[in-house]
Amino acid sequence: MASxxxxxxxxxxxxxxxxxxxWVDRHQxxxxxxKKAQPDLIMIGDSITQAWEKQKFYPGCFHxxxxxxxxxxxxRTQHALWRIQNGEVDGLSPKLVTIMLxxxxxTRDKVEDIALGVExxxxxxxxxxxxxxxxxxxxxxxxxxxxxxxxxxxxxxxKILPAIAxxxxxxxxxxxxxxxxxxxxxxxxLYGKDRLxxxxxxxxxxxxxxxxxxKQVGLEIKAQDVSxxxxxxxxxxxxxxxxLWPIEMVGGEQNRLKEIQRDRRGRKQxxxxxxxxxxxxxxxxxxxxxxxxxxxxxxxxxxxMPTEKDIKQWHDLGITVFVLKYxxxxxxxxxxxxxxxALRLVRHQTGKWNVDPKKIxxxxxxxxxxxxxxxSQNYGQTVYEPIDEADKVSCxxxxxxxxxxxxxxxRKMDKDFDAExxxxxxKVAPTFLTYxxxxxxxxxxxxxxKALKAAGGSIQLKLFDKGGHGMGGCDWFPxxxxxxxxxxxxx
Numbered sequence: 001m002a003s004x005x006x007x008x009x010x011x012x013x014x015x016x017x018x019x020x021x022x023w024v025d026r027h028q029x030x031x032x033x034x035k036k037a038q039p040d041l042i043m044i045g046d047s048i049t050q051a052w053e054k055q056k057f058y059p060g061c062f063h064x065x066x067x068x069x070x071x072x073x074x075x076r077t078q079h080a081l082w083r084i085q086n087g088e089v090d091g092l093s094p095k096l097v098t099i100m101l102x103x104x105x106x107t108r109d110k111v112e113d114i115a116l117g118v119e120x121x122x123x124x125x126x127x128x129x130x131x132x133x134x135x136x137x138x139x140x141x142x143x144x145x146x147x148x149x150x151x152x153x154x155x156x157x158x159k160i161l162p163a164i165a166x167x168x169x170x171x172x173x174x175x176x177x178x179x180x181x182x183x184x185x186x187x188x189x190l191y192g193k194d195r196l197x198x199x200x201x202x203x204x205x206x207x208x209x210x211x212x213x214x215k216q217v218g219l220e221i222k223a224q225d226v227s228x229x230x231x232x233x234x235x236x237x238x239x240x241x242x243x244l245w246p247i248e249m250v251g252g253e254q255n256r257l258k259e260i261q262r263d264r265r266g267r268k269q270x271x272x273x274x275x276x277x278x279x280x281x282x283x284x285x286x287x288x289x290x291x292x293x294x295x296x297x298x299x300x301x302x303x304x305m306p307t308e309k310d311i312k313q314w315h316d317l318g319i320t321v322f323v324l325k326y327x328x329x330x331x332x333x334x335x336x337x338x339x340x341x342a343l344r345l346v347r348h349q350t351g352k353w354n355v356d357p358k359k360i361x362x363x364x365x366x367x368x369x370x371x372x373x374x375x376s377q378n379y380g381q382t383v384y385e386p387i388d389e390a391d392k393v394s395c396x397x398x399x400x401x402x403x404x405x406x407x408x409x410x411r412k413m414d415k416d417f418d419a420e421x422x423x424x425x426x427k428v429a430p431t432f433l434t435y436x437x438x439x440x441x442x443x444x445x446x447x448x449x450k451a452l453k454a455a456g457g458s459i460q461l462k463l464f465d466k467g468g469h470g471m472g473g474c475d476w477f478p479x480x481x482x483x484x485x486x487x488x489x490x491x
Contacts, residue, residue, distance in 0.1 A: 008465070011122035015082035023072060028404025030070060031087050035226075038092060039068035040219055042132075044121070045078055045100045047073035048140065055203045065219050068094070070411060074473070076104045077117030085490055086126050093132070095217045097312045098210075100137040106153045108342040115160040121348055122164055133217045134170040136161060140232055141179055142196045143186050150196075151186075157251050171240065173213055173255055178205050180269065182262035210306070211280065230324065240280040242349070245460070246387065250275045259325075270303045273325045276338040278345070281311045281321040282353055290359035290489050292340050293322040293397075297366025297406070301329040304366075313477055314363075317490045322346055326371065332411070339375050339383050339397045348390035358487055360427065361399035366441075373448070375421050376400045376429045399489050400431045401480050408444030425453035431459040432483045434476045436467030 018024075041062060043049050050405050052058045059067050070088055072079065080101055089097075099121065105114040118136070120465070124136055138158045143151045159175065165172035179202070181187045185193055190202035198206065214220075247253060251274060260272025269328025281290055292314060296303045303325060314321050324342050324346040327334035343360060350357045364372030386392070435442040435447055449461040460483050467474040484490045 006280070013081065013117055014078060015085055016076075016078040016088075017082045018075075018079055020335070022076075025220055026072060027083060027086075027088070027416055028063075030068070030083075033068065034088065034090065034092060037066055039094050040065035040096070042068045042070060042089065042092070042094045042097045044084075044097060045071040046075045047071065049100060051197065052203065055200065057204075057207070061207050062214075074104055075101070076108070076113060076257065077101050077121055079084050081124060082118065082481055083119050084121065084128065086326055089125070089128055092129065093131065094215060095144075095219055096133050096135060097129060098135045098137055098213075099125075100139060102139050102156065102157055103142065106150050106157075107119075107147060109159065111156045115164065118161065119164045120169075126167070126170070127193075131315045132169070135213050136165050136170060136172045138172070138174045138176055140198070141176055144196045146192055154265075156462070163221070175206070175209050177259050178204065178209050180261070182260065182268070183393060184260075191218075216282070218284070222488075228282055240282070242278040242280065242342075242343065242345055244276045244278070245265075246336055247275075265346065269382070270305060270325075271301065271329060272308070273303070273328050276324070276326050276342075278342055279323040279325070280353060281315070281323065283320045284353060285318060285319055288350070288356040289318055289320050290361065290484075291322060291346060291353070291355040292361050292363045292401070293339065293346065293369050293372075294321050294323045295326065295339060295362065295368030296323070297368045297404075298328070300332050300335065301365045303328060313481075317484065318355060318410045319490065332371070335371055335385070336374055336378075339371055340379070340383060341391075343379075343391045343395040343397060344393050347393045347395075357400055361401065362490065363401045364405065365403040366406045366425075369402040370407040371372065372397075372400050373402055373405055373408075373431070374421060376422070376431065377426060380426060396427075397429045399484070399487065400429050401484070402431060402433045402445075403476065403480075404439055404441060404469055405433065405434050405445055405448075406441045406469075408441070408448045413440075413444075414443035417444065417451065419451070422448060422451065424451055428452055428455070429459045430487055431457070432462070432480050433459060434462040434474075435472070436464045436469075436471045436479065437467050439469045439471070441469060453458055 009107060050069065050073050052071065054071055070083065095365060101121065102114045102118055105117065122134060138161065139154050142154055162172040179187055179190055190198060190205055192199050255274040257277060258274040259270060262271045263267045290477065294306060295306055295466055296306045306323060314411060326338040330415050336388065346355065347357055347360055362372035362375060375395065376397055408418060408422065431446055431452065435445050449459050452459045462473065462476060462479050464474040
């Protein structure tokens with residue numbers, strides 16, 4: 001096939017039918033399947049999508065939702081376009097359609113032309129399924145030993161795809177961090193020998209990455225139960241992502257949503273954020289909800305991302321969660337710029353996320369607690385030049401929940417109390433603060449509580465006898481939930 005002209009519109013991309021007997025037979029089988037049941041989820045792709053059908057846990061991990069798998073081995077974008085134009089989604093009304101296509105176009109077409117084919121497919125689906133949400137997935141990274149430069153081409157394609165998702169009800173999800181090692185190379189544990197197709201563990205990873213994507217459209221699935229290991233809820237750059245800064249301010253396209261991970265005793269740690277962003281976990285509600293900017297801890301060196309359980313406990317209170325991936329490592333001032341910008345963006349977009357602009361608060365643990373407390377004291381400080389309309393709104397939080405917050409005695413623990421940073425000069429949001437008494441940071445928290453109370457601020461301090469830093473075994477959240485209710489931030 002000749003490369004598509006970039007001058008062509010997506011509508012002129014030529015669909016192409018394949019003549020392989022198995023391909024024609026599969027198409028007929030899918031047409032028959034379409035007539036029998038209404039799927040909740042449609043998955044469109046190539047052999048990587050088709051191979052879901054070989055997984056022992058498929059389709060059980062998507063239960064109770066019905067899935068239509070429209071993956072065809074060897075398909076390129078133009079083949080999928082032909083299939084969609086010839087009956088494979090006719091008469092259907094799914095809640096969600098996922099698309100992962102383009103890897104088979106690699107080495108055949110220019111990257112820009114591959115993206116043009118994906119755009120044509122999205123446009124066709126948008127017309128035929130106007131009520132469905134479309135999740136445009138990044139093409140999984142690959143490094144086939146006999147195909148030179150394929151990894152680089154996929155990376156280039158994934159940089160272009162987000163532009164296709166700017167239209168209504170189409171969202172781009174970058175799953176790359178799930179499939180890369182800390183040094184940016186492929187995680188071989190998730191791939192077959194060709195370093196292109198996934199193995200069983202690779203599909204388990206994909207299932208978990210899809211959990212928040214499906215939840216965004218109201219589809220509950222069992223994918224988190226595929227294995228016994230609980231993955232971080234916000235480890236991927238999936239779900240709805242709000243980038244904080246213009247791309248030129250984070251070093252250009254090569255750093256778009258760029259993360260660095262490292263391996264520590266068999267566990268992945270997020271140790272570098274080059275493009276700070278918010279991951280949105282929206283709670284269902286007919287009326288505007290409270291919201292928190294969730295600031296993870298990690299000594300300003302790593303980020304300990306929340307689990308599904310962590311997110312759920314906030315959702316159970318009716319609170320939408322915006323998980324902040326702030327600048328790391330070792331740049332607390334840049335992180336402070338990030339949290340200011342994050343709160344402004346959330347307040348500016350309250351209508352989009354169904355958030356009550358008068359009930360936007362902060363949650364932070366450890367270094368994230370320090371960052372949250374810093375904003376609650378220094379929201380009026382100018383630390384960056386305004387960028388857009390969002391920077392015209394206030395970044396003052398209405399409340400703060402701080403768990404084992406660190407560094408009230410200075411980053412080096414060399415002060416009785418850091419009165420310069422925590423000066424108590426401004427109005428400070430009502431604050432809930434909690435520690436285990438055997439946490440080395442507890443003394444600083446007690447000093448903070450006394451200083452804020454002496455300045456006329458509203459603060460509740462809850463101490464537990466044991467639990468160390470991290471408060472292992474301390475059932476602090478119900479106490480915080482009661483405090484939120486008593487202060488009328490939740491019902």
